[in-house]
Amino acid sequence: MMLSQRVRLVLSWTLVGVPLAWGVWQVVRKSLDLFR
Amino acid sequence: MSALSFLNREHTVAPVGYSRWLVPPAALAIHLSIGQAYAFSVFNLPISRLIGGAESTAGDWKLSTIGWVFSVAIVFLGVSAAVFGRWVERVGPRKAMFASAVCFSGGFLVSAVGVLLHQFALLLFGYGVLGGIGLGLGYISPVSTLIKWYPDRPGMATGLAIMGFGGGAMIASPLSTALMGRFEHLSSHGVAPTFAVLGVAYFLFMMFGVVTVRVPRDDWHRVEKESAMPVRAAERAEGLTALEAVRTMPFWLLWTMLCLNVTAGIGVLGQASPMIQEMFPGTITAAAAAGFVGLLSLANMGGRFVWSSLSDYIGRRATYATFFLFGAALYASIPTTGHMHNIALFVGGYVMIMSMYGGGFATIPAYLRDLFGTLQVGAIHGRLLTAWSMAGVLGPVLVNYIREYQIARGVPKADAYTVTMYIMAVLLVIGFVCNWNVNRAQARRRAQAATA
Numbered sequence: 001m002m003l004s005q006r007v008r009l010v011l012s013w014t015l016v017g018v019p020l021a022w023g024v025w026q027v028v029r030k031s032l033d034l035f036r
Numbered sequence: 037m038s039a040l041s042f043l044n045r046e047h048t049v050a051p052v053g054y055s056r057w058l059v060p061p062a063a064l065a066i067h068l069s070i071g072q073a074y075a076f077s078v079f080n081l082p083i084s085r086l087i088g089g090a091e092s093t094a095g096d097w098k099l100s101t102i103g104w105v106f107s108v109a110i111v112f113l114g115v116s117a118a119v120f121g122r123w124v125e126r127v128g129p130r131k132a133m134f135a136s137a138v139c140f141s142g143g144f145l146v147s148a149v150g151v152l153l154h155q156f157a158l159l160l161f162g163y164g165v166l167g168g169i170g171l172g173l174g175y176i177s178p179v180s181t182l183i184k185w186y187p188d189r190p191g192m193a194t195g196l197a198i199m200g201f202g203g204g205a206m207i208a209s210p211l212s213t214a215l216m217g218r219f220e221h222l223s224s225h226g227v228a229p230t231f232a233v234l235g236v237a238y239f240l241f242m243m244f245g246v247v248t249v250r251v252p253r254d255d256w257h258r259v260e261k262e263s264a265m266p267v268r269a270a271e272r273a274e275g276l277t278a279l280e281a282v283r284t285m286p287f288w289l290l291w292t293m294l295c296l297n298v299t300a301g302i303g304v305l306g307q308a309s310p311m312i313q314e315m316f317p318g319t320i321t322a323a324a325a326a327g328f329v330g331l332l333s334l335a336n337m338g339g340r341f342v343w344s345s346l347s348d349y350i351g352r353r354a355t356y357a358t359f360f361l362f363g364a365a366l367y368a369s370i371p372t373t374g375h376m377h378n379i380a381l382f383v384g385g386y387v388m389i390m391s392m393y394g395g396g397f398a399t400i401p402a403y404l405r406d407l408f409g410t411l412q413v414g415a416i417h418g419r420l421l422t423a424w425s426m427a428g429v430l431g432p433v434l435v436n437y438i439r440e441y442q443i444a445r446g447v448p449k450a451d452a453y454t455v456t457m458y459i460m461a462v463l464l465v466i467g468f469v470c471n472w473n474v475n476r477a478q479a480r481r482r483a484q485a486a487t488a
Binding site for chain 2: 005008009012013015016019020022023024026027028030031032033034035
């Protein structure tokens with residue numbers, strides 16, 4: 001039960017975290033133009 | 037009907053051992069999806085050239101006409117959050133999230149047909165009305181549940197979800213551009229197929245939130261809360277219904293505060309790119325200005341989580357006092373940093389302003405919980421969001437019209453924002469006064485209630 005709960009937690013946070021991190025990276029990359 | 041019975045509130049009660057840390061990702065799945073609304077502008081130019089191809093022709097829709105789609109969506113966000121708030125409280129988060137997914141994704145599919153047939157009414161109904169209702173339902177659906185799961189840290193919990201609304205555009209904007217490029221050879225600049233793909237993808241992503249979300253058991257407080265942080269006196273406020281709350285002075289003080297904070301931020305956010313180019317002519321290129329806008333989006337998103345989490349420690353009143361006082365000082369100093377040609381100070385000031393703009397959105401549900409309890413906090417939050425709709429009109433009007441008026445009077449473009457900045461600072465000072473009076477109004481309300 002504990003393991004499956006932990007796996008669910010990891011999967012859930014990964015599912016929302018990966019797209020969010022990708023989106024943030026896209027913006028950070030674009031923002032670098034401001035400092036060039 | 038029985039196939040959908042898993043949506044009912046009684047089927048969403050958390051089993052023993054369920055981790056409350058599964059609820060924020062469920063809420064994020066909804067908010068990251070509906071946050072796409074802030075990226076709708078990437079479709080504006082392609083939609084304005086559906087017939088002409090490379091250039092707009094006589095039969096194409098004007099940009100000003102297409103702008104109505106986003107405006108209608110935001111209006112329907114506010115209206116549906118206010119109208120369906122009590123229904124969301126009654127049926128629970130799962131059914132509300134499902135309804136949001138159906139409306140939001142359905143809106144994309146209807147819009148795809150509208151673009152394909154070049155019927156503006158269908159586009160307006162699809163994305164503006166249907167999608168707007170999905171936005172409103174989705175925005176409020178996890179708030180009440182998160183507050184109940186996190187009585188010790190309501191600011192952090194709701195901030196985490198509402199942060200998703202700020203982050204959704206960061207995913208949607210590059211994703212939509214890539215999809216349109218991929219489908220460009222098909223038809224309509226790839227807009228219709230992109231709408232269809234986004235509709236299906238967002239539905240699936242939102243369904244993850246639907247199946248994951250749970251409400252706490254009735255006895256959950258007695259079992260698990262002992263290990264949580266101590267609950268302060270303000271957090272044990274009595275519960276008011278939405279109807280009762282909107283008849284109180286504290287509600288309207290908060291409504292005014294949200295309206296003023298959003299008015300100040302939203303107008304500037306919409307004009308950020310031309311503003312920095314006009315205030316630093318010859319120094320800031322269009323690409324650098326786009327980078328500035330991106331930086332503001334990051335600050336808006338980060339501020340939602342950081343400020344609302346901080347409010348759990350320093351209190352909601354102190355957090356808003358910081359927004360209004362510090363914000364007013366920053367707005368008032370912007371013209372000076374412009375004259376000094378100090379880009380780092382200018383950008384730093386705006387980053388702080390935008391973080392507090394986002395923080396204002398994310399901290400308000402916890403403030404409502406402190407004042408009105410958890411009984412119908414989602415519905416009360418829904419009604420408060422009408423302040424957003426009002427600010428969505430006020431902010432851009434203030435910034436755009438005052439700028440045009442200044443330029444018409446012969447003021448140089450670099451100085452055309454000076455008066456606007458001072459007006460924004462004054463608005464925030466008014467917000468500070470409202471915030472200062474919340475406690476007094478709440479004490480008076482409680483005294484009246486006790487007498488009655």
